[in-house]
Structures are given as C-alpha cells and as structure tokens.
Amino acid sequence: MKLFKKKEELMYERPRDASISQVFKESDTNTKISYVVFGFGNIVNKQVVRGLIFLALEVLYFIYLFTFGIQSLGNFITLGTVEQGQVYNEALGIYEYTTGDDSMLCLLYGVITLVLTAGIIFIAFMSAKSAFCTQKRKEKGQPIPTFRDDIRSLKEENLHALLMSLPIVGILCFTIVPLVFMILIAFTNYDHEHQPPGNLFSWVGLSNFGAMFSQGGKLAGTFWPVLGWTLIWAVSATASCYILGLLLALLINRKGTKGKGFWRFMFVLSVAVPQFVTLLTMRTIFNANGPVNVILRTLGIIGATDSIPFFTNELYAKITIILINIWIGVPYTMLSTTGILQNIPADLYEAAKIDGASAPIIFWKITLPYMVFVMTPNIITSFTGNINSFNVIFLLSGGGPDSLEYYYAGKTDLLVTWLYKLTITQKDYNLGAVIGILVFVILSTLSLITYRRTGSYKDEGAFQ
C-alpha cells in the first residue's frame, strides 16, 4: 500500500508527467486563470519569478501581435496589395518610385509570426501544466519548488532544456523557418516575372506542380529527362563506387599484398585534397585543350587539332562524370569498408574454399552480400548523397552541354543543379521550390522502400 502511495505522489512532481487532458479535467480556478493570464497559478503560489517569466513572455507576444503581428498575418494571406508605382516628380523632373508592398517580406514576416504563435501556444501549455503541477503539490502538501530549485533542476532532470535550447533556436532560424518559407513559395507565382519589390506575387495553389507534370509542356519535358538522368546517375555512381571500392579494399587487404599502409596512403591522398580542388583540376584535365587531349594527340590516337568532347557531348559528358566520380568515390569506400571486411567470419571463407568456390564466386556470394547486409544504411546515405550531389556536377560540367529543348537545364543537370539554376540564375523561385519538394518526396519514398526491403530490416540476425 505504501508503495502505491509513493508512486502517486511522484506522478505530480514534474509538470511534464501530466497529460493535457488531465490538466483540463482536474484544474482548479487558479490554474484555469493561468490559461489566459500565463503564470497566474505560479504567482499566487509563491513561485513569483517563474510566474513572471511566463507572464512577461505572454505580454511580449501580445505587444508584438498588436504592433506588427496582425498586420503581417493579413499581409501573409494577401501577399501584399499595393504595387510599386511611379510618380512623376515635377520639381526634379524624374520619375520616383513609390514604395509598394514587398510580397517576399510579407511572406517571410507571416512565417515568422506563425512560428512565434506556435511558440506562444507551447508556452501556454507549459504555463498551464506548471500551474497544475503546483496546484497538485499544494493539495498533497508537498513542498513547492522555489525559483532557486528551478535553476538547480536545469542541471538535473531538466538538463535537456538547458542543453537543447540554443541548438534548437539555431535549427529553427537556419533550417526550419527557411524550409517552411521555401515550401510555401512552391504555392506562389514567385518567378522571374514577379520579382519583388517591383512586382507582387500571389498564391496560386497547386498550379506550379501542375505545370511541372503537364503533358507536352516545356517544364514537364525537362523534368522527366532530368529526373531520369538523376536516377541513372545516382544508381550507377553508388554501385560503381561501392563495388570497386570494395574490390580495392580486398586487393589491399589480401594476405599476399606487401606494404598495405603505403598503398592505402596513395589512395587516401586523393580524398585528403579538398574536393573542389580535385574537381576543378579534373575539369581542366579533361578540357578540350587539357592534358588528356594533349596526351592523346601526342600519341597520335586523335588528330593534332582534334579533341575528344569530354564535357560538350552529352554521352561523353555523362560517362566522363561517372568515371571521375569513381576516381573520387572509390577511396572513400575503401576507407570505410576496410574495417568491416576484417570482421567477416573466417569460417564462411573456409567453408566456401572446401566446397571449391573460386575467388570471383566467393566475392559475389559471400563478401558482397555480407557487406551489403552490414552497410545498407551506409549505402542508402551515399545514394541520397548522390541524388543531391551538387558539387560534382556543378564544378565538372556545370550541367552542360546546354540543351534548347530543356527549360534552363543542360543534359547532365541533376535535379539539384537544375534547382540551383532555376533559383540563382533564372530567379524562378517557385519552380525551384517545387523541385526541392519533389526531391524530398523521391528521397523519402526511395529510402523507405529500400530500407524495408533490405535484409537488415527484415531479418536482423541473418549473418550473426
């Protein structure tokens, strides 16, 4: 009996243990007042500082709301109504711009107001729970924590609040708010013809997505081929780097290989050099007048003035990029697989040898399945990394060769580099945002499906 009682007391010790519905059902008048006047329940129960902090936050929010917030929410719905105009100033004899609404800022302030509102709702719950917790403690005659206790709890049971607050503010400002903002832009007509502050843009619903998929349109005619190449690229880049890297690791780790450290160093060297340096170097090496063409000319394989169009012919460009990516990726795989290779149970190999399996069969039937099994999450990450591999394409071919059939994309453009061109060069922010959302959809479905199909999800102990 005593045990139970103790447990019941503990239940109300910390506000987070109470559920919302419980708070609503069991709260007394003081706690109910705290729904509206934050911190009221705390203040009347001698937790003055805690209560005042809640109250101050509420007051600040409402000051913000009435001076700026309501207006910005209104603007968020309309995205601005007053267009920038020109007025002839007779005294100076020039046209002067009148300031209109800036749709961009309307949208941004709207998002910020929404985030702040979400924050104040969260604080409302905290205040209600805190008041409820104090009420319960009072009913049970437990000591009510002072402000000093609150501070001390930050080092103990509320340590997560102390440690997480700053990082979360950072994530909110630099990841979540911008992302929400860009997602919203996908539903507006913010393109090169609607550039604030000169012009207004407005909500257009799903029509950007419609344009992206509409049959026969130029956008759809770009989207599908670019998507196709993105997938081909991601699959071939991931597979080639993985298998070849694995083979290289095996080659270096063979029993008979002398000077393992030396060989490893030779390959790691290329990883250690910053990637943009190697990529820019590769671009010059395969340039029309670069070293590779020079060597081929000297050897007489191509004519003295000819050059192989490594980046200017579509097919050549695609092959060159994949080959260069192998050059970049293989050492990475070698590094990451070396350790795991040594963990493959030796008896698997011995059994295979006794059965008379040759080296290639051992590789395909034992090493590769084992490694793929162990490293599936790793492979999925590198696959998603390849879909988003901006640097390789951007620094090597820049998406070229350009194509007139495409809407501002080249033949080797991936979805991400197209996104870059659409936003930075073309200023079609709405289309860029649509591409971003589609990339997200593709990535999340692909990784979900592959992850569910793999052995490491279905049968966790297959190789144990």
Place this chain on the structure above:
Amino acid sequence: MKTKRFITNTACHILLAVLSVIWVLPILFVVLTSFRKESGSYKTYIWPKAFTLDNYKNLITGHSNIDFTRWFFNTLIIALFSTLISAFFVLCVSYCMSRLRFKMRKTFMNIALVMGMFPGFMSMIAVYYILKGLGMLETGQLKQVALVLVYSGGAGLGFYMAKGFFDTISKSIDEAAYIDGASKWDTFIHITIPLSKPIITYTLLTSFMGPWVDYIFAKVIMGNDTKYYTIAIGLWTMLEQEYVEYYYTQFYAGCVLISIPISIIFLLSQSCYVEGVSGAVKG
C-alpha cells in the same frame, strides 16, 4: 602451387601500382603546374619546361583583387568561430539524445531525419533573405558573422555520429557518478566529455574543414565583396575568364597551399573517426 601464388601476387602488385598511378597523377599535375614557370592556362605539354617558386611568392605577396593571404585569414577566422559554435551544438544535442530521456526526444530525432532529406541549399534563398531582413548583409564584417551563423546554425541536426559514440560509453560509469552525488550536468562535463576525446576532435576537425571547402553559401552571401571572400570562392574567381590566363599557375599554387593543411586535418580526423567508431571505454 608456389609459382601460381607468385604470379597472382605479382599481378596484384602491378595492378595496385597502375591504379595508384591513376589516383596520384592528377595530384601530381596540380603540384607540377603550381611550380610551372611559363604562365598561361593550357599548354601542349604536361611536364613544365622550367620550374619556379614565383607563383607562390606572387600569390602570397598579394594584389589588389586577388588577395590570397587575406582570404586565408578570412576563412581561418570564420572556420574557428563556426567550429566552436557547431561543436558545442553537436555535443549538447547528441548528449541529450543519447543519455537523457525526455518527451520530445523521439520527435526531435524524426524531425532531424526528415530535414536531412531536403536538398541542403533549397533553404539557401530563404536564409539569404532572413539575413538580409536582419540587416546582416550590410557590411563585409557583418557578412562574415552571417556566414559563421549559416555554417553553425543548423549544426545541432548532425548529431548521429557523436550520439553513436556516447551510446557506447557504459551507463554504469554514469550511475557510479550519480551515486557519488554528481548531478547530470556534472556527469556530462566531468565524465562524458573527458571520455569522448576522439569524437570531440572528430567533430571539431570536420566542422573546421567545412568553411574551407564550401563554395555555394559563401558565394551567395558574399556576393561581389572580394575583400571578404573565403578561400574557396577566391580560388574559383581566379579561374574566371578575365583572370585565368594570368592566374592559372597561381591558382594551382593556392590549391597546394590549401590542400596541405586540409589533408593533415583530414588524416587526423580519420584516425579519430576510427577510434570514435570503435567506441569508448568498455565496461
């Protein structure tokens, strides 16, 4: 049997030699070009006719537009500050994810997973406007602060590696500390952090490398403010049409100068990575 093994061994070594030549040649090309005496970009030969150190000298002594030394220190300062902030964020978040149990933990981890699937620079435009709205893009110095914030702001989402490491530290060590009267905070500062040297070094080194190799964010934020460029955009500028003929060899000198510290840091971080993956003290 013995001769057969000898043949396979030799074949393997020859293959490795050929492969490593392929992997080292481009790097050799960078080094060779950086010492080349003849200026100009593309040549009809690969081995330079004469060698010189002038490329390095000219690069470091600096010019009006191409000011390598200045770019180097710009990047160094930005890298130092963003390293400190992001390492702090990463350690805080990953400790919470690994050791503390609270209501929003799972939610936070799922949000982090979802965030990772959006293309990184999709939000770049919005970040740009937010910074502009805050007035952070008015002067060069403010732009540098803005860049530090951009590099380190969202760092808290990259907690996986360090969380994995903290998971391997035995809980019994923490419990022993609690029994001795330590608070969770004390345990974090006095027990977990000292045990986590490899992962802390790894976090520090990787976030230090970021600003040196990032091109896009730096370019978007810095615009045409050449004085405040970081190394990556600076070097890229040297390859632009109007500069390339004169600065081509100096560009490679710059690449060599950057690659040396970065490779050392990379190799260091790799050894920390291996230590980090293999886990902390067992017990």
